[in-house]
Amino acid sequence: MSITEKSLFAGFGGQGIISMGQLWVYSAMIEGKNVTFFPFYGAEKRGGIARAGVIISDEEISSPLVTTPDSVVVMNIDSLPLCEKIVKEGGLMIINSSLVKESPKRKDVRVVNVEASGLAEKVGHIRYANMVALGALAKLTGHLKLNDIEGILKGFFSEDKHRFVPENAGAIRAGLDAV
Numbered sequence: 001m002s003i004t005e006k007s008l009f010a011g012f013g014g015q016g017i018i019s020m021g022q023l024w025v026y027s028a029m030i031e032g033k034n035v036t037f038f039p040f041y042g043a044e045k046r047g048g049i050a051r052a053g054v055i056i057s058d059e060e061i062s063s064p065l066v067t068t069p070d071s072v073v074v075m076n077i078d079s080l081p082l083c084e085k086i087v088k089e090g091g092l093m094i095i096n097s098s099l100v101k102e103s104p105k106r107k108d109v110r111v112v113n114v115e116a117s118g119l120a121e122k123v124g125h126i127r128y129a130n131m132v133a134l135g136a137l138a139k140l141t142g143h144l145k146l147n148d149i150e151g152i153l154k155g156f157f158s159e160d161k162h163r164f165v166p167e168n169a170g171a172i173r174a175g176l177d178a179v
Contacts, residue, residue: 004057005143006066009133010083011075011096013041013048016130020073021052023134026156027144028056036064051079056143071141073133074100075116084109094136096129112140112179119174128171135175146172 007024011017018039025035036055042048053066071092072083077100084104087093092110098117114136120128138144146152149169154162 003143004055004059004061005071005141006069007054007056007071007073007137007141008066008069008083008086009052009054009073009075009130010079011050011073011130012078013050015050015075016127017041017050017075018052020130020134021054023131023152023156024054024137024144025056027138027146027152030152030155031144033058034061036061038064038066049078071137073137075129075133076100077102080104092140094133094140096133098129112136114175114178116175119178120171123170123174124167128167131168131171132175132178135172135177136179137175138172139176139179146176149173 009017009020021037025037028035033056038053040051055061068088070088072087073094074080074083075096080100084106087109089108095113096116097113098115104111116129116132117126119132120126138146149172150165153165153168
């Protein structure tokens with residue numbers, strides 16, 4: 001049976017939205033899946049819109065556009081209306097409940113609140129909130145195994161960033177454990 005997961009990561013610049021999408025597709029590639037990655041961000045250096053549309057599939061992918069995602073990761077309150085509008089019926093909404101205090105109005109989607117920013121601070125720094133959300137997404141969708149988190153992170157990050165692997169791995173594990 002073929003599995004395709006269309007995901008949208010949404011937040012603001014500085015939250016690691018683009019990195020989260022890149023790591024999601026990198027992990028999927030390691031697991032032998034086909035991937036697309038389509039980032040979008042505002043012109044601001046920090047604080048502007050940041051989104052990444054990602055598709056992972058066991059089959060060829062015909063278009064990189066994610067117009068009706070199966071899952072969305074909402075990292076800030078400004079992203080909630082868009083994500084709620086476009087996620088498919090029966091889809092998954094992972095909400096960073098540390099920053100997003102409102103609940104979606106839709107009742108035809110699965111909403112999972114994850115205190116991504118709060119858990120990231122416990123791991124070492126709020127900047128790891130994206131990794132917490134990534135871990136939660138992996139577990140909730142079941143589409144990525146992330147069996148060798150440290151190995152994946154060492155392959156993804158340049159060698160000069162390997163000192164951050166333990167905290168990133170801890171944040172991903174915190175996300176896996178949170179749901």
